Amino acid sequence: MRIIPVITALLVMGFLYVLVLERDRLQEFTRAYTPAALLGGDAEQTATDGEAEDVAAAPEEDDQQTALPEGTVRVMAMRSTAQEIDSAVILRGETEALRQVEVRAETSGKIVSEPLRRGTFVEAGQMMCEIDTGTRRVSKQEAQARLAEANSRVPEAGARLAEARAQVPAAKARIAEAEAGVPAAEARLLEARSRVPEAEARLLEARARIPASEARLAEAKAKIPETTARLAEAEARYPEAEARLLEAQARVKEAEINLNAARQLARDGFAAQTRLASAEAAYESSKAQVQSALSGLKSAEAGIQAAKSQVEGARAGVETARSDVESAIAGVQAAQSQVENARAGVETALSSVEGARAAVISAKASLEGALAAIEAALSGEENARAGIQSAEAALATTDKEIDRLSITAPFSGLLETDTAELGALMQPGGVCATIIQLNPIKIVGFVPEVDVARVELGARAGARLVGDTEVVGQVSFVSRSADPVTRTFRVELTAENADLLIRDGQTAAIAIEAEGAPAHLLPQSALTLNDEGDLGVRSIDADGLALFNPVKLLRDTRDGVWVTGLPDQVDVITVGQEFVTDGVPVAPSFEEVIQ
Structure with a gap:
């Protein structure tokens, strides 16, 4: 609950206001409500002579206290005398290893050494991790072979x-040969240029074939729907023809039945011969109808086959037309290739001409080259010697790589981690182990910028660790740049730690020796700020007027704050300093007198 401290502060401020600024009214109020005033004259008559004298004396003292000049403010003050104090710089910090290194591999390979466990003390140069040699010995032999080769x-x-000197006559012969090749190259150029118009004409002819082929393709595609429709129509006629055949066959059976009945009746004399003839005619007619229906069915089947043939023919025509189009396109591409080849032939012929001319120049240059080869051969011997040096450098590199297989401790210290495990695969930059050096030990703290000028290199310093362990050392480093966040400066102390009892990261209270200075011990509440924001206190000068004195804070303690910047003896306003300004007369009540 934050409201309770606020209410308490308001009550304290009200009490101080009444006690300091309304002191006269408070005294009048207390006098008005004394037992004598409440009891009246009877109480006065029963008072003793001593009490009467005290009562008579009290108003005189109160009159003296209340009789203040106009504008005078009552305040509480204390008289302070400067004291010589030890101005050691006090700060908090922690211990830190003098050196801490992650020892890493410079090459790759499998660990073949037994691991050392954390906490082991290792000496400088002691083996910590050993990597398998692998093929490095072979590489060294190869480097030695290259050295022998260079020799x-x-x-x-x-x-x-000697060979370069022998090339001079051959270079002169090549000059004559190259000069003879120039006319033949020019003739090939004329021939290649004559082929270009013919190839371009073939290209135009091939391009002209494409529209006709595409038209035939479109025509063939247009026939497919028509032939498909005919096939559907022919297939639709087939069921009708089958139905007619069935109907005709049924009529044949009916006519045959009627004919048999008519013949039987005619034989028995119950039917006329005309009915028999009619039945025979009907029978023959139905048989003719069956034959006609069979012919219709065969015609429908033939129509279906013909329609299917037409569909297949139309589709074959589409494929043929497509082949024609593709052939025409291929012809265009072939003609384009011929044009490009013809043009490339021109370029080749031009290149041949230029090559022939260049060959002349090259042959002439080869003569110069032969002469230069002599000089190159002379420098070849020097290059051979340089090759020897390069091979020797490669051999040294291989030796260095073999040396890197043994990872040793860079300094004496404790292993903070286990070394790499046996059989582990190390890569360049892989951690073998972390080693720390604790003797001597560093104690690191951060000093504020107001005190950094008082800290000097080599100054004696001490630190108290958790468990009341005390360490004595000296300042070994003071940072020249402040931390951008805290605006403090790093300070390092160096102390002996031969028994390695002090560990890395322990909390420490640090005291750094500095020159002593006269200072005043004042309550922290006496500090105030002026209109410019400067820290200071208000004091009382010889004329009884309030005066602002800027101060510098040295140290904050439980008894108060030590400040400098004041005279050796000064009267400091401790209560009421916020209600006065410079030049305001004050009536102080000193705390020592009140107490």
């Missing part, structure tokens, strides 16, 4: 010198 190149360089 063997020196005689070869001498042979090249």
Whole structure:
């Protein structure tokens, strides 16, 4: 609940206001409500002579206290005398290892050494991780072979010198040959240029074939719906023809029945011969109808086959037309290739002409090159010697790589982690182990910028660790740049830690020796700010007027704050300093007198 501290502060401020600024009214109020005033004259008559004298004396003292000049403010003050204090710089910090390094591999390979466990003390140069040699020995032999090869190149360089000298006559012969090749190249150029118009004409002819082929393709595609419709129509006629056949066959049976009945009746004399003839005619007619229906069914089947043939023909025509289109397109592409080839032939012929001319220049240059080869052969011997040096450098690199297989401790210290496990695969930059050096130990703190000028390199310093362990050392480093967040400066102390009892990261209270200075011990509540925001206190000068004095804070303690910037003896306003300004007369009540 934050409201309770606020209410308490308001009550305290009200009490101080009444006690300091309304002191006269408070005294009048207390006098008005004394037992004598409440009891009247009887109480006065029963008072003793001593009490009467005290009562008579009290108003005189109150009159003296209340009789203040106009504008005078009552305040509470204390008289302070400067004291010589030890101005050591006090700060908090922590211990830190002098050195902490993650020892990493510079090459790759499998660990073949037994691991050292954390907490083990290792000496500088002691083996911590050993990597399998792998093929590095073979690489070293290869480097040695290259060195031997480089040594063997020196005689070869001498042979090249003799060869270069022998090339001079051949270079002169190539000049004559190259000059003879120029007319033939020019003739090939004329022939290649004559082929270009013919190839372009073939390209135009091939492009002209494409529209006709595309038209035939469109025509063939247009026939497919028509032939498909005919096929559907023919297939639709087939069921009708089958129905007619069935109907005709039924009539044949009916006519046959009627004919048999008519013949039987005619034989028995119950029917006329005309009915028999009619039945025979009907029978023959139905048989003719069956034959006609069979012919219609066969005609429908033939129509279906013909329609299917037409559909297949139309589709074959589409494929043929497509082949024609593709053939025409291929012809265009072939004609384009011929044009490009013809043009490329021109370019080739031009290149041949230029090549022939360049060959002349090259042949002439080869003569110069042969002369230069002599000089190159001379420098070849030097290059051979340089190759020897390069091979020696490669051999040294291989030796260095083999040396990197053994990872040793860079300094004496404790292992903070286990070394790499046996069989682990190390990569360049992989951690073998972390080693820390704790002797001597560093104690690190951060000093505010107001005190950094008082800290000097080499100054004696001490630190108290958790468990009341005390360490004595000296300042070994003071940072020249402030932390951008805290605006404090890093300070390092160095102390002996031969028994390694002090660990990395322990909290420490640090005291750094600095020159002493006269200072005043004042309550923190006496501090105030002027209109410019400067920190200070208000004091009382010899004329009884309020005066602002800027101060510098040295140290904050439970008994108060130590400040400098004041005279050796000064009267400091402790209550009421916020209600007066410079030049205001005050009536102080000193705390020592009240107490």
